Amino acid sequence: PDGLALVVSDGRRWSWRQLAAEVERVREDSPGTDAGSKPSRTVAMIDASSSPESVFRILASIEDRVPFAPIDPRLPDREIRARRALLATDSDAMAILFTSGSTGRPRGVELSRAAFVASARASAERLGWRDVDRWLCVLPMAHVGGLSILTRSLGARRTIVLAERFDVEAVVDLIEREQVTLISLVPTMLARLLESGHLGASETRFDTIRAILVGGAAAPDAMWDEAIGRGLPVLETWGMTET
Numbered sequence: 001p002d003g004l005a006l007v008v009s010d011g012r013r014w015s016w017r018q019l020a021a022e023v024e025r026v027r028e029d030s031p032g033t034d035a036g037s038k039p040s041r042t043v044a045m046i047d048a049s050s051s052p053e054s055v056f057r058i059l060a061s062i063e064d065r066v067p068f069a070p071i072d073p074r075l076p077d078r079e080i081r082a083r084r085a086l087l088a089t090d091s092d093a094m095a096i097l098f099t100s101g102s103t104g105r106p107r108g109v110e111l112s113r114a115a116f117v118a119s120a121r122a123s124a125e126r127l128g129w130r131d132v133d134r135w136l137c138v139l140p141m142a143h144v145g146g147l148s149i150l151t152r153s154l155g156a157r158r159t160i161v162l163a164e165r166f167d168v169e170a171v172v173d174l175i176e177r178e179q180v181t182l183i184s185l186v187p188t189m190l191a192r193l194l195e196s197g198h199l200g201a202s203e204t205r206f207d208t209i210r211a212i213l214v215g216g217a218a219a220p221d222a223m224w225d226e227a228i229g230r231g232l233p234v235l236e237t238w239g240m241t242e243t
Helices: 016-029 052-064 077-086 113-127 144-156 168-177 187-196 221-229
Strands: 004-008 013-015 044-047 068-071 095-098 108-111 134-137 159-162 182-185 211-214 234-236
Touching (some): 004 016, 044 052, 052 068, 068 077, 095 144, 113 144, 134 168, 144 182, 187 211, 221 234
Parallel strands (some): 004 159, 044 068, 068 095, 134 182, 182 211, 211 234
């Protein structure tokens, strides 16, 4: 219970005991969470900004088995309204995530609790877990890549290091300060980190990093060559919201 659960960019930190208390606070402030009551099937839209409060709200929904749809607050109002219109009035899913719309308009995908558990297990089989692991979450939690960092770390009771926005210098400082071991990035983020010149085999400040997962889009061969040439433990990942 006293192990470190969550750290954010400004240095605030929560143990698992403290995180559970924050989740309970959110649950008490939410309607329809009386003990012994039947779980609500009404989908809750959650402002999935990269903030501790968003983490608390997501975990509260998981705890109460209330299906939730995390929404990126940076979207234009019309896009948020369009996503709201796509949501069913009730659902048996754990979460409803929206596709990127690469083959048309975004669609709401219902993902079960079992799907997140299976995904976390599959990840653990490939990467394993170490006692000291800390996973940097700099991807939006409104997308499956960011949300999966939360669910994997929750299942394994490992520390989540939450970057509240992607800023190269701030992220580099966070990796060093919090001894991050696992990182998930999209190619654009990796490119900016490489351009900064901070990451590389000669940088002993970052020798805690054991895997950098890169996905979400195709990365050019030159980027892989540069990252591997610098001795970075980059791994190519593939995924779809539907799976």
